[in-house]
Amino acid sequence: MEKKISVVIPTYRRPQLLMECIAALARQEFKRDDFEVIVVSDGPDNVTKKMVVSWKHTGLLDIRYIPLPVKKGPAAARNAGWKAALGCIIAFTDDDTMPDKGWLCNIWESYASQPYVAFTGRVMVPAPEKPTDYEWNTAQLEKAEFITANCACTRLALEKTGGFDERFEIAWREDSDLEFKLLQHNIPIIHLQHALVVHPVRKADWGVSLKEQRKSMFNALLYKKYPQLYRRKIQQQPPWNYYGMVLALMAVIAGLLLQASWLSVTALVVWMILLTAFIKKRLTYTTHAWPHVMEMVVTSMLIPFLSVYWTLYGAFRYKVLFL
Template sequence: MEKTLVTVIIPTYKRPALLRNCLIALTQQTLSKETFEVVVVDDGNESAVAELVQEVAKQTGLKARYLGQQKRQGPAAARNAGWRSARTPFIAFTDDDCLPQPAWLSTALVQFIRGAQVLTGRVTMPMPEQPSHHDKTTALLETAEFVTANLFCRKTVLEQVGGFDERFDIAWREDSDLHFKIIKAGIPILPCPDAVIVHPIRSAPWYAPLRDERKNRYDALLFKEHPVLFRERIPAYKWLVIRYYVSVASLLVGLIGLLIGNSQVVGLGFSLWLLLTLALINERLDNQPITGTTLKAALITSLVTPFLSVYWRLYGAFSYRVWYW
């Protein structure tokens, strides 16, 4: 019997159909099923998910285990529970909405045998014919330097740097934090472009960009822990952030003008706010079909996004006691 060398860690939360697709993709690996195992860590702790893992394992011969989190703690904590339970020297990370391609594990294993310690694979995200603003933002994952959707580490590396910081309790910046800890430890990170996963872009509700603004609070935590690397490697989108602050400030100026009865202040504040809002609407409608739905989404998100962005940035700054841009 071949020795099990790699453990694939998959965090999941209430997406059984996507998880099934991911597990089926893993059954099609060119690497022998005896050589790897799969650990599904369920942040929802649902019996239906446990049954799904057992069913796929029984039907396909995939070596798969289920771990249920007693309470929801986020993907960082789920990944930590998974790799710490592993009995193999090599760990592979992907997500439940990803489809590892057949040579995914075998390609990485070759580099591990040659001495690699950390490997980053390639993410492909097929775009719809008319991608939305949210689709385009999501597709930036393809060019990200280090993502847990396609990552391989020796278990000893994870032990050395302490794994994932569980304060990042949503799917945002926990991968960057691990990346920066590995860099600080002086551990080489090698690309493994032939280890490919497909990450389909899922349809999202029109308000998804508003919901995602809460991620900004975790930028403050990442900056607090790694200020130099944050400045060097995290896109700042400086002018967009400045526009958001100016938009919020200009509306406040207009409201103050109303309170003090100064028409010039009212005109200056509201005019600047309206100009910035119209510019955002135009950007969000770029290359989009003009329908009632797209107009509503562009209008509401353009009106609300600056305020949510500023709120969550300030919330993070105060929560983690750090000032950052």
């Protein structure tokens, strides 16, 4: 049976988070028979499958479970979802969000039967007044122009653009890639202020910012595809402070090996200045609790090296001159 809207949720082994998202969708003010929910597991996941089946048995939602045979990433999961969808509009959200009860109504009421159109809604990230660095970074989702936690496209728009690029293997830049495709195809993106999705901040382990640096390699892929849009909308210039810190420490080591104390001392002073500025920047809007301050000091020493490594790795992998 044809639906007005299909909601696609990629997930993988996070049934408790997914449960809260589905519960929020069950509270939608949109007529139950007019939308469906498609949960796409990024690889087989029996626990998630059983949970989705239990929701289907309640009769509160028209819900389906689709597993990918192997783990390919959220971009591939979303593609599998929208290609199997019955709706003329495909709405995307994440398994760790809670859509507002009027979310689907706002999307549908803004749709005027245009064949090619996309929508992007508002994301709210509850965070403490003095957040951690991770919480502050997550809260920046509220300023994003187009993210998969809260967007929708007509099926025709997805077919015309090809949907998500499955080379983005993790949850990073695949939403910007779709946004840039829409822009290049002159498909309008309508901002819906009242189509709200709440995105709580998940608990993070110590040093989570170090693990996050792996994402930098996918910046290279996005830059290769859309160099001008990348510089205009993502990053106007390379992170020269990172390169400066890496080169400064390399100069310290070179000075020690060459027994050129002037070089080592000068380079060490430059590194300390850049490092202090970086730590200060990360603490500007975040908590100054001592455990967090110490985490910022330690991770700020390591982040430039990891970021530069993954950036250059991405440039090599995708064969693009990118810094």
